[in-house]
Amino acid sequence: MKNVFAVLLLSFLLTGCLSGGMPYEHVSFNDGITQKEAIAIARNHLSTLDVAYRYNPNKPVVKERSRTWYVFFPEYMKFRPAFQKGNPYRVEISTITGEIIDVGINRGFTVYF
Structure with a gap:
């Protein structure tokens, strides 16, 4: 179970970093x-x-x-x-x-x- 959680967390961080930031970073009030x-x-x-x-x-x-x-x-x-x-x-x-x-x-x- 720990391995599944670690893989999910790592994939979330990698997809955010590879796309230029966290997944919802493009939302801006300005x-x-x-x-x-x-x-x-x-x-x-x-x-x-x-x-x-x-x-x-x-x-x-x-x-x-x-x-x-x-x-x-x-x-x-x-x-x-x-x-x-x-x-x-x-x-x-x-x-x-x-x-x-x-x-x-x-x-x-x-x-x-």
């Missing part, structure tokens, strides 16, 4: 657009808004989760103490197509900058 492209799309969207003057397009925070780029723009801190963080503006972008999925202001959601 087959579409890159992080820089997502930031450019989000900045372009932010420039079309009336509320854009409140947000800092030069310091975006980017997270990736489940085939979506989340680009957060922090608020300007002109009249606030430095330790307070405002409500960031969020742009959700599909990593596959580059389309904007959802936008909005995250109220009560903490993003660490």
